[in-house]
Amino acid sequence: MKLARWQISVTLICIITGFFISFNFKAQSALRSGPSQTSAVLADMVEKIEKENTTLEAEILKLRIQLDDKQKVQAADNSLEGLQIQLDKAKLISGLTTLEGSGLTLTLNDRNIALEQARKSGGAINYWDYLVHDSDLIKLVNDLKIGGAEAIAINGERLTTPSDIKCGGYIVYSNGTRLGAPYVLTAIGDPEELEAALKQGASYSTLKFLEYPIAYTKMEKVIIPAYKGGFNLSLGKIIR
Amino acid sequence: MWLPLTGLLVGVFIGQAFTVPIPVQYAAYLGIAVLAALDSVFGGIRTMLKSKFDSTVMMSGFFVNSLLAASLTYIGDRMGIDLHYVAIFVFGVRLFNNLAVIRRTLMDTYFGLHQDKSA
Numbered sequence: 109m110k111l112a113r114w115q116i117s118v119t120l121i122c123i124i125t126g127f128f129i130s131f132n133f134k135a136q137s138a139l140r141s142g143p144s145q146t147s148a149v150l151a152d153m154v155e156k157i158e159k160e161n162t163t164l165e166a167e168i169l170k171l172r173i174q175l176d177d178k179q180k181v182q183a184a185d186n187s188l189e190g191l192q193i194q195l196d197k198a199k200l201i202s203g204l205t206t207l208e209g210s211g212l213t214l215t216l217n218d219r220n221i222a223l224e225q226a227r228k229s230g231g232a233i234n235y236w237d238y239l240v241h242d243s244d245l246i247k248l249v250n251d252l253k254i255g256g257a258e259a260i261a262i263n264g265e266r267l268t269t270p271s272d273i274k275c276g277g278y279i280v281y282s283n284g285t286r287l288g289a290p291y292v293l294t295a296i297g298d299p300e301e302l303e304a305a306l307k308q309g310a311s312y313s314t315l316k317f318l319e320y321p322i323a324y325t326k327m328e329k330v331i332i333p334a335y336k337g338g339f340n341l342s343l344g345k346i347i348r
Numbered sequence: 349m350w351l352p353l354t355g356l357l358v359g360v361f362i363g364q365a366f367t368v369p370i371p372v373q374y375a376a377y378l379g380i381a382v383l384a385a386l387d388s389v390f391g392g393i394r395t396m397l398k399s400k401f402d403s404t405v406m407m408s409g410f411f412v413n414s415l416l417a418a419s420l421t422y423i424g425d426r427m428g429i430d431l432h433y434v435a436i437f438v439f440g441v442r443l444f445n446n447l448a449v450i451r452r453t454l455m456d457t458y459f460g461l462h463q464d465k466s467a
Binding site: 113114115116117118119120121122123124125126127128129130131132133134135136149 | 351352353354355356357358359360361362363364366373375378379381382385386388389392393396401403406407410
């Protein structure tokens, strides 16, 4: 039975070998189809974290709604209506409610057509000149605020007290979320005043002059979503 | 002779059937596992041809070698030194050595072309 013995062992190892080879082959071909390995890892990580963020944001929203319901029930029970009204107002101010009202939407895109032309004509391309920058958005948001905007969102990200607008290379981050061109700024306010503020401010005309695709429409009704993130207030103390 | 080949095919099919996505950082471990398994197969065939086959030696060799290779890879990963090349190199050299012995032995047995001095 010596022959059988070696055959069994070698067969076993052969099965393992075949398994690893085909498994590896498959894994490698899956990797090859993507970009480089490191960027694949990073993209994987980003995707995972973003997914986590989305679920956490959904959780926050759900908990806030639950809290709302509980508070309303209690307010009805204990005649705390006055407090409830104050609370609602505080939520409104801090951007925790979805708002609806007259306003304005403004779209701003990268200079894609100009970039295409520059690519065709050859020569060095300074991508900086073709992208929408965080500073552009910050200035536009500021102009909208000057125009009396009550609530502002960029690509559905509500801007509130802790909101940032920061450069992320070809994209912009706000509230820790990636925002990409085209950027849609939505603002609730008096449409005429918002328009006037945009026209008076430097950024709109500058971007127009630099041939960025920028346009706004006055709207009868815009909807601005609630702020989905959290507030990290641990150091400040209230002085009474 | 056909049993191991069938086993190889069976393994390939099992591998194809599995669609577990492997994280990129473990790709090196898979490669080493392939090499360790191949090394064991060739080593097994060689010892069999030399009639010195011992299944315990072979199986323990496979697992211990794989384990050492995996731990080298892991430590190398942690230290930032590509230690898994050590395992790849050793397994590669052994593969060729084993194949050479197998080749000579087979040639000797079937054609009598080579005088095997090491036997």
